[in-house]
Amino acid sequence: xxxxxxxxxxxxxxxxxxxxxxxxxxxxxxxxxxxxxxxxxxxxxxxxxxxxxxxxxxxxxxxxxxxxxxxxxxxxxxxxxxxxxxxxxxxxxxxxxxxxxxxxxxxxxxxxxxxxxxxxxxxxxxxxxxxxxxxxxxxxxxxxxxxxxxxxxxxxxxxxxxxxxxxxxxxxxxxxxxxxxxxxxxxxxxxxxxxxxxxxxxxxxxxxxxxxxxxxxxxxxxxxxxxxxxxxxxxxxxxxxxxxxxxxxxxxxxxxxxxxxxxxxxxxxxxxxxxxxxxxxxxxxxxxxxxxxxxxxxxxxxxxxxxxxxxxxxxxxxxxxxxxxxxxxxxxxxxxxxxxxxx
Amino acid sequence: xxxxxxxxxxxxxxxxxxxxxxxxxxxxxxxxxxxxxxxxxxxxxxxxxxxxxxxxxxxxxxxxxxxxxxxxxxxxxxxxxxxxxxxxxxxxxxxxxxxxxxxxxxxxxxxxxxxxxxxxxxxxxxxxxxxxxxxxxxxxxxxxxxxxxxxxxxxxxxxxxxxxxxxxxxxxxxxxxxxxxxxxxxxxxxxxxxxxxxxxxxxxxxxxxxxxxxxxxxxxxxxxxxxxxxxxxxxxxxxxxxxxxxxxxxxxxxxxxxxxxxxxxxxxxxxxxxxxxxxxxxxxxxxxxxxxxxxxxxxxxxxxxxxxxxxxxxxxxxxxxxxxxxxxxxxxxxxxxxxxxxx
Numbered sequence: 001x002x003x004x005x006x007x008x009x010x011x012x013x014x015x016x017x018x019x020x021x022x023x024x025x026x027x028x029x030x031x032x033x034x035x036x037x038x039x040x041x042x043x044x045x046x047x048x049x050x051x052x053x054x055x056x057x058x059x060x061x062x063x064x065x066x067x068x069x070x071x072x073x074x075x076x077x078x079x080x081x082x083x084x085x086x087x088x089x090x091x092x093x094x095x096x097x098x099x100x101x102x103x104x105x106x107x108x109x110x111x112x113x114x115x116x117x118x119x120x121x122x123x124x125x126x127x128x129x130x131x132x133x134x135x136x137x138x139x140x141x142x143x144x145x146x147x148x149x150x151x152x153x154x155x156x157x158x159x160x161x162x163x164x165x166x167x168x169x170x171x172x173x174x175x176x177x178x179x180x181x182x183x184x185x186x187x188x189x190x191x192x193x194x195x196x197x198x199x200x201x202x203x204x205x206x207x208x209x210x211x212x213x214x215x216x217x218x219x220x221x222x223x224x225x226x227x228x229x230x231x232x233x234x235x236x237x238x239x240x241x242x243x244x245x246x247x248x249x250x251x252x253x254x255x256x257x258x259x260x261x262x263x264x265x266x267x268x269x270x271x272x273x274x275x276x277x278x279x280x281x282x283x284x285x286x287x288x289x290x291x292x293x294x295x296x297x298x299x300x301x302x303x304x305x306x307x308x309x310x311x312x313x314x315x316x317x318x319x320x321x322x323x324x325x326x327x328x329x330x331x332x333x334x335x336x337x338x339x340x341x342x343x
Numbered sequence: 344x345x346x347x348x349x350x351x352x353x354x355x356x357x358x359x360x361x362x363x364x365x366x367x368x369x370x371x372x373x374x375x376x377x378x379x380x381x382x383x384x385x386x387x388x389x390x391x392x393x394x395x396x397x398x399x400x401x402x403x404x405x406x407x408x409x410x411x412x413x414x415x416x417x418x419x420x421x422x423x424x425x426x427x428x429x430x431x432x433x434x435x436x437x438x439x440x441x442x443x444x445x446x447x448x449x450x451x452x453x454x455x456x457x458x459x460x461x462x463x464x465x466x467x468x469x470x471x472x473x474x475x476x477x478x479x480x481x482x483x484x485x486x487x488x489x490x491x492x493x494x495x496x497x498x499x500x501x502x503x504x505x506x507x508x509x510x511x512x513x514x515x516x517x518x519x520x521x522x523x524x525x526x527x528x529x530x531x532x533x534x535x536x537x538x539x540x541x542x543x544x545x546x547x548x549x550x551x552x553x554x555x556x557x558x559x560x561x562x563x564x565x566x567x568x569x570x571x572x573x574x575x576x577x578x579x580x581x582x583x584x585x586x587x588x589x590x591x592x593x594x595x596x597x598x599x600x601x602x603x604x605x606x607x608x609x610x611x612x613x614x615x616x617x618x619x620x621x622x623x624x625x626x627x628x629x630x631x632x633x634x635x636x637x638x639x640x641x642x643x644x645x646x647x648x649x650x651x652x653x654x655x656x657x658x659x660x661x662x663x664x665x666x667x668x669x670x671x672x673x674x675x676x677x678x679x680x681x682x683x684x685x686x
Contacts, residue, residue, distance in 0.1 A: 141559030151553050152671050154560040156678050169676070178560075178671060180678040205495075212598035213496040216484030217521075220497075220590035242678050246589070247563035254597035255555035328495050328521060333512070335499050335523040335585050 003028050003060075004171055007074035008081055009067070009090060010034070011042060012282060013051040014108055015081030017144035020052075021177060023061035031063050032070035034082075039065030050281065055148045071097040077171055078103050079138075080124065083283040084111025084193075087123045094124075104134040104164050106157075110192035110248075111285040112292040119189040134164040137185055138172065139192040140243035141251035147177060154178040156244050158188035180243070187239030190230045192248055196286030197293050197307045198222030199252040199260035204313060204320045206261065207268015218306065218327075219253050225304040229293070232300040260286035267313060268320045290314055346371050346403075347514055350417035351424055352410070352433060353377070354385060355625060356394040357451055358424030360487035363395075364520060366404035374406050375413035377429075382408030393624065398491045414440040420514055421446050422481075423467065426626040427454025427536075430466045437467075447477040447507050449500075453535035453591075454628040455635040462532040477507040480528055481515065482535040483586035484594035490520060497521040499587050501531035523586070530582030533573045535591055539629030540636050540650050541565030542595040542603035547656060547663045549604065550611015561649065561670075562596050568647040572636070575643040603629035610656060611663045633657055 004027040008019040011033040019031040033039040042048060043063040047056050057063075064070050071078060071094060078098070082090050087109055098105075107120040118126070121135035140155030147153050157172065157179050159165040165181040173179040182188055198218065205214045226249070227240040239245055252258045263284045266276035277284060294311045297304040309327055312318035347370040351362040354376040362374040376382040385391060386406040390399050400406075407413050414421060414437060421441070425433050430452055441448075450463040461469065464478040483498030490496050500515065500522050502508040508524040516522040525531055541561065548557045569592070570583040582588055595601045606627045609619035620627060637654045640647040652670055655661035 141556050141563075143554070143556055146554040146556045151556050152548075152560070152667070153556040154563075154671075162677075166676075175672065181676060182678050184679075211486070211489040211494040212594050212600065213484050213486055213489045213494050216590045216594035216598070217495070217497040217586065219593050220484075220584075220586050223589065224584065238679075241563075241567065241584070243560065243563050246566065247559045250562050250593060250597065251555050251559035254593065255559070257555065324495070328497075329518065333509075333524060334505075335525050336527075336581075 005073055005075040006030075006077045006079065006171065007032060007070040008079040009070060010081035011038060011048060011063070012081060012083070013048070013144040014142070015079070016048040016052045017148045018079060018081065018108065019061055020055060020057060020148055021174070022171070023058040025174065027060060028073070029061045030070045030073040031061060032067060033063060033065055036065035039063050052144055052148065067093055068097055074103050076103055077106050077168060079106045079108060080120065081108045084109050084120065084285055084288060085114055085283070087113055087120055088115065091124050091126070104136055104167060106168055107135055107137050107189075108139070110139065110196065111289055112193055114288050114292065117292050117296060119186070119193070121185055121189060134159060134161055135185075136164055136168045137188045137192070138168065138179070139188050139248065141247040143251065143255065143257045145257065150176045152176045152178075154180065154243055154247070156180050156182040156188055156242065158182040158185045158244070160185055182239070182242070182244070184236045184239040186233065187230055187235030188244040190233060190235050191226065191240055191245035193285070193289050194226040194229065194293060195222075195245075195249040195252050196260045197290050197310050198226065198249060199258050200264040200267070200286040200290065200310050200314070201306050202253040203258075203261035203264020204268040204310070205324060207265040208320055208324060210324070215253060219249060222253070222306050223249055225302075225306055229297055229300065229302045229304060232302050233296065259284050263287070273314055286310075287314060348416055348418040349373075349420045349422065349514065350375060350413040351422040352413060353424035354381060354391060354406070355424060355426070356391070356487040357485070358422070359391040359395045360491045361422060361424065361451065362404055363398060363400060363491055364517070365514070366401040368517065370403060371416070372404045373413045373416040374404060375410060376406060376408055377425075379408035382406050395487055395491065410436055411440055417446050419446055420449050420511060422449045422451060423463065424451045427452050427463065427628055427631060428457055428626070430456055430463055431458065434467050434469070447479055447510060449511055450478055450480050450532070451482070453482065453539065454632050455536055457631050457635065460635050460639060462529070462536070464528055464532060477502060477504055478528075479507055479511045480531045480535070481511065481522070482531050482591065484590040486594065486598065486600045488600065493519045495519045495521075497523065497586055497590070499523050499525040499531055499585065501525040501528045501587070503528055525582070525585070525587070527579045527582040529576065530573055530578030531587040533576060533578050534569070534583055534588035536628070536632050537569040537572065537636060538565075538588075538592040538595050539603045540633050540653050541569065541592060542601050543607040543610070543629040543633065543653050543657070544649050545596040546604035546607020547611040547653070548667060550608040551663055551667060553667070558596060562592060565596070565649050566592055568645075568649055572640055572643065572645045572647060575645050576639065602627050606630070616657055629653075630657060
């Protein structure tokens with residue numbers, strides 16, 4: 001039996017976790033870190049001490065700082081696990097390394113290219129002109145520390161070409177890491193990117209001392225506004241009711257591990273954005289996403305009151321208490337008119 | 344200006360909280376407790392020591408153990424806040440007390456009549472033949488201890504007759520207790536009843552040591568199966584995406600105060616149902632609802648794998664770990680086929 005060979009580009013928490021999960025099943029996995037120093041430290045410690053401590057690397061997991069090496073070893077799948085602001089650079093570097101007939105790309109990035117506002121799969125496809133590789137998004141409620149200790153987790157693998165989604169499913173699926181195929185790549189990518197903005201709003205509410213009632217109302221309205229924008233951008237409405245929409249929104253807005261919510265909480269208690277960002281060991285995708293979402297919402301004339309106010313608090317100096325008050329005191333009197341889709 | 348006069352039947356946590364909220368705004372509120380002893384203790388302590396401690400009753404809140412007294416004082420609204428198993432008895436006792444032209448009834452009960460499987464508004468209407476009072480359901484993510492300390496909370500007031508929903512909205516709405524009208528009484532009542540069963544499932548997963556990833560997957564699939572049954576029973580699909588569906592599901596499955604989730608957790612760590620029930624100071628509606636939902640799902644041929652397994656664990660001796668394994672290992676390979684509505 002031939003062993004599958006997969007490379008993971010990006011040694012953050014989730015990239016590391018996916019590499020470990022696949023290597024535990026006997027696959028040949030290459031994990032690429034962006035600097036030779038980080039790669040050397042990971043290889044020396046045989047664990048990711050900073051982002052996923054106490055989870056040893058299995059034998060089949062090899063670390064490299066050389067992108068050509070990682071890309072060349074990816075016979076079955078090439079996983080892109082870099083932050084959204086690094087997507088353009090990775091895609092550029094991959095040009096010339098990825099060859100026609102090469103493996104499908106699997107994006108696990110949840111965000112937008114900050115310059116072009118493109119989704120991750122669009123960034124990857126636009127750069128990799130040769131042969132137009134199939135790009136699949138793997139997304140859903142999946143904290144890395146839980147997934148690596150085999151907490152039951154369910155995600156979707158999304159690609160318009162079902163056969164590609166099924167290839168990726170066959171690689172990643174396991175009894176406690178369930179992978180379901182999906183064809184709505186647009187909706188799955190948008191769900192992952194947009195929920196981070198709502199999570200920042202939930203954190204702000206937490207920081208203001210509000211409770212579970214408030215958070216549940218924000219999640220409900222947040223999903224409604226995410227869905228409105230998603231549909232305007234070509235996604236299917238039902239996708240947002242699934243694992244990559246509602247599921248990921250719930251885990252990010254209520255779970256213990258969310259860095260987006262943690263950042264919001266710091267903002268809610270009065271910290272400045274720069275301080276709150278400095279306190280996070282990992283990239284907080286919701287901050288950049290708040291800028292992109294606001295632009296997209298205005299371009300497409302979609303009402304997104306939560307995202308508007310997160311933007312106002314993060315970048316326009318609006319006090320958190322004023323933002324939340326404004327949200328709560330909107331004038332809609334019927335839930336049905338509020339939730340009605342815009343034409 | 345005439346002061347509104349409202350009575351609340353049932354001095355549980357939520358009934359007490361609603362009575363306090365209205366009395367703080369200067370309304371004349373009568374709170375009925377089911378026994379003269381409880382009524383006397385509430386009046387003596389001027390607080391509900393057992394279920395809502397340290398929240399003093401405002402001056403305009405009067406306690407009684409006499410149902411005729413309470414019903415007679417309800418000029419503007421009569422709130423029914425008894426557990427679902429007590430609805431039939433209350434409705435029977437109200438026959439002859441509620442007169443044609445009397446106030447609208449407001450049901451805040453989240454469950455089904457265990458004998459007839461009727462929704463609360465159906466139970467109330469079936470008994471109160473004279474004049475067929477309008478029944479409104481007030482529902483949404485609203486923990487009593489948070490609402491009484493003015494944590495921002497949003498709920499819906501649902502009645503097919505919009506004018507009645509608006510009357511109830513006018514009574515209950517406040518800057519930090521937002522009330523939105525809704526016309527889908529069926530959907531709003533079902534959302535409140537069905538989410539408790541999913542919360543028990545989430546508790547079982549917690550008790551088995553699972554994490555946020557698992558809970559988010561259960562919430563996502565739980566909402567899908569609740570929606571399937573709701574639509575089969577005549578509700579509108581969109582209602583389940585709103586405050587009384589998704590909102591209440593999120594707060595119950597992830598919040599700090601859920602008695603349904605707490606009971607599930609005890610079951611998940613191996614306690615028997617009788618022990619787990621004895622540990623709860625309040626009625627755990629999800630247990631009775633699990634029986635009703637299973638019957639309804641079979642009658643209407645709706646697939647509800649989560650509710651089926653909660654039933655199996657609570658009443659058929661299935662070990663919790665086997666139930667969760669069964670859920671996780673279902674064979675669907677695509678999220679789209681899984682979520683497709685049944686004809």
